[in-house]
Amino acid sequence: MLMQKLRPTKMLATLILFLALSNALEINVEAREGQCENKPTLDPRPHSVSILEFGAVGDGKTLNTIAFQNAIFYLKSFADKGGAQLYLPPGRWLTGSFNLTSHLTLFLASGAIILGSQDLSYWEIVEPLPSYGRGLELPGGRYRSLINGNKLRDVVITGDNGTIDGQGSVWWDWFSSQSLNYSRPHLVELIDCNGVVISNLTFVNAPAYSIHPVYCSNVLVQNISVYTPPGSPYTVGIAPDSADKVCIENCNISMSYDGISLKSGWDEYGIAYGRPTTGVHIKQVYLQAATGSALAFGSEMSGGISDVLVEHLHIHNSSVGIEFRTTRGRGGYIKEIIVTDVEMQNVHTAFGANGQSGSHPDDNFDPNALPVLDRITVQNVIGTNITLAGSFTGIQESPFTSICLSNISLSVTSGSSTSWVCSNVLGFSQFVSPEPCPDLECSFLNSSLACFSLLNSYGQAAVL
Numbered sequence: 334m335l336m337q338k339l340r341p342t343k344m345l346a347t348l349i350l351f352l353a354l355s356n357a358l359e360i361n362v363e364a365r366e367g368q369c370e371n372k373p374t375l376d377p378r379p380h381s382v383s384i385l386e387f388g389a390v391g392d393g394k395t396l397n398t399i400a401f402q403n404a405i406f407y408l409k410s411f412a413d414k415g416g417a418q419l420y421l422p423p424g425r426w427l428t429g430s431f432n433l434t435s436h437l438t439l440f441l442a443s444g445a446i447i448l449g450s451q452d453l454s455y456w457e458i459v460e461p462l463p464s465y466g467r468g469l470e471l472p473g474g475r476y477r478s479l480i481n482g483n484k485l486r487d488v489v490i491t492g493d494n495g496t497i498d499g500q501g502s503v504w505w506d507w508f509s510s511q512s513l514n515y516s517r518p519h520l521v522e523l524i525d526c527n528g529v530v531i532s533n534l535t536f537v538n539a540p541a542y543s544i545h546p547v548y549c550s551n552v553l554v555q556n557i558s559v560y561t562p563p564g565s566p567y568t569v570g571i572a573p574d575s576a577d578k579v580c581i582e583n584c585n586i587s588m589s590y591d592g593i594s595l596k597s598g599w600d601e602y603g604i605a606y607g608r609p610t611t612g613v614h615i616k617q618v619y620l621q622a623a624t625g626s627a628l629a630f631g632s633e634m635s636g637g638i639s640d641v642l643v644e645h646l647h648i649h650n651s652s653v654g655i656e657f658r659t660t661r662g663r664g665g666y667i668k669e670i671i672v673t674d675v676e677m678q679n680v681h682t683a684f685g686a687n688g689q690s691g692s693h694p695d696d697n698f699d700p701n702a703l704p705v706l707d708r709i710t711v712q713n714v715i716g717t718n719i720t721l722a723g724s725f726t727g728i729q730e731s732p733f734t735s736i737c738l739s740n741i742s743l744s745v746t747s748g749s750s751t752s753w754v755c756s757n758v759l760g761f762s763q764f765v766s767p768e769p770c771p772d773l774e775c776s777f778l779n780s781s782l783a784c785f786s787l788l789n790s791y792g793q794a795a796v797l
Contacts, residue, residue: 367642368614369580372553373530375489378438380417382408384426391424393448398429398455405434412436416487421445421495429455430518433482433490441495441534449479449499449520449540458515462524462547464575464598464606464636466694468516469541470508470567475515478522478545482529489530490521496535497521504540505565517541523549532556539568543588547574548608558585563623565589570620572596575608575636581615590625592651593618595641596633597665600698603635604664610634613641622651627680628672632658632691634704635665643672653682654716657706658690661728664702670709677716683743684711686736686758688728703731711736716743722767727757736760736773743767 389400404419411417416436423444456476461467468475482488499520507513519542523529526549535558536543543559546552561568570586573579574596586592597610620627627648630638648654654677657667722743727733745752745767755770762773
């Protein structure tokens with residue numbers, strides 16, 4: 334009876350708060366210049382050479398690794414002269430792994446396809462990333478990615494919708510049959526780089542991740558398509574990892590596992606390295622994730638993930654729409670996240686937050702390193718043909734807090750026994766259908782104020 338008497342009061346307070354939050358968001362979003370609004374100006378390079386000048390043959394059979402290496406070595410001499418461009422004309426340019434250089438534009442013309450060699454001998458073994466301590470899939474080293482950059486400045490990978498094809502089917506077979514001795518390579522990996530642009534290209538058939546900017550700053554990924562077929566094991570589209578000032582916009586990503594996955598290191602190694610992923614802006618992206626999540630946070634997040642704005646997201650034909658993943662021993666945090674204006678269609682689980690996700694690199698992790706998940710706002714979502722609205726399973730010793738849901742309408746398929754699953758989570762909800770579990774209706778005052786505080790802080794945040 335008491336709850337019934339209080340409900341009209343709560344509804345009135347909810348309405349007042351909703352109007353305040355809506356007005357605040359509208360004002361603050363308009364006032365804030367997002368990371369995607371601060372794009373670099375891409376001036377033409379004063380020097381340009383064709384890969385043909387270095388003896389490359391675009392027949393899809395001739396190995397061109399040495400041609401790529403020689404061309405980029407030559408172009409290093411133009412770094413202090415405004416930089417240079419390596420031009421790839423139409424053709425099928427087979428190659429092993431190669432490195433880029435600073436102040437370089439790699440340009441793929443329409444009809445130009447870089448093909449990753451399917452011969453293991455052309456893939457060098459490199460050390461694991463310090464924030465991971467080992468290969469992600471196997472202890473020890475890992476195969477170097479197809480296109481690499483380390484400690485570079487001003488790097489552009491672009492074109493007229495050319496294609497980078499990892500020919501990953503052999504890697505997927507080797508992985509599934511446990512035939513590999515090292516972790517799989519990615520298509521593009523840039524380490525500790527500043528000023529990265531990846532645009533106007535198609536990325537297909539990555540052995541593992543398609544684009545992996547790690548320890549990078551000022552990264553722009555725009556107008557690209559990324560694809561791996563269903564059944565390719567644990568393939569990921571774009572994975573910003575301990576990176577800051579990142580914009581991902583106007584992309585179409587269809588992956589077997591995760592579409593976009595934000596990360597920041599693994600257990601004790603990520604905690605020690607201590608570099609978060611922060612200042613990320615994702616907008617106008619179409620996502621499909623057959624077996625994973627269209628947009629994932631973690632589960633490797635030991636360096637922390639914060640200050641992320643996601644807007645105008647289109648998710649379809651996916652296992653999970655938006656998911657936050659962590660586990661005991663991770664440490665770190667996922668906090669100050671806003672996701673707004675999302676359309677979902679044919680998604681099994683619309684929202685997830687999982688405190689028992691992922692394995693550990695070794696037995697040296699600290700089980701008392703409890704992660705924090707706090708101040709997550711998801712609003713303005715429409716979903717059709719959804720099986721489960723949300724699954725929020727936090728950690729008893731470190732519950733997920735201030736999960737703020739508002740203006741969400743999900744059409745849940747008939748016959749579902751339950752719409753929400755919740756444990757060890759506290760939050761606030763308003764105008765959400767179907768009605769969330771009681772855990773997301775509790776702590777009304779504290780959670781709603783946290784929502785308002787988050788929106789207000791984003792309005793003032795310089796990183797976005």
